[in-house]
Amino acid sequence: MKKILLIPFLFFSLAAMGACSADEKTSDPETPDQPAGNSNILVAYFSATGNTQRVAERIAALTGADVYRIEAADPYAADPYDDSDRVQREAYGDLRPGVANLPVAETIARYDTIFVGSPCWWHQPAMVVCTFLEAYDLSGKTIVPFFTYGATTYLNESMQKIYRLTPESKHIPATLPEDLDPDDITTPGRPDDAGIDMPGSAGGVESWLKRIGI
């Protein structure tokens, strides 16, 4: 059953990676463990296979934002599909895996706007992203979640999670489509993802930023 569900992700992931043109890929990626402190905008992201990283770096290039890559304390397999059981356990169990490189609170406090990027992993953000969000007081800050994914079917559940973890923050977009069953993150195929605007790949970032007013 799990294999059946993951086959489409594999297909779409490969297709999405193939859709990136060579100049969208970063040959010398800027992926610092800690943000540089040059901007009041931060792009904080987790990425296992580079798709979210490329989107994060494009956002930073266009906005001048600082970049912070979230690293799992217990790293995932080089091919994260080899860690699918672990990822599913973390997502469905709402676990909080450790982060190896959490910035100090004063560093995060400097930012007014935080882009938060993750792959959809078993219908949720990578749980290390949740660990990051819960480590700070983000009240009053503007949180802009972005996801890469194999199939958009679980985007709403993943977005809802970020919003629930940052109840005192402002969000872009301000509201999400109604989550048809907020307590169920395991049933695929529900039609509540429509209308969530995402860049999809690095090539879509510039127009996405304009659409969301940044």
Ligand SMILES: Cc1cc2nc3c(=O)[nH]c(=O)nc-3n(C[C@H](O)[C@H](O)[C@H](O)COP(=O)(O)O)c2cc1C
């Ligand atoms: C273990 C695992 C679970 C995944 N679960 C989902 C999912 O629930 N929904 C989805 O759309 N894509 C899913 N994917 C596909 C990833 O979201 C997609 O490949 C993403 O772009 C990877 O981002 P990254 O390259 O930044 O790691 C999954 C991938 C892996 C490895």
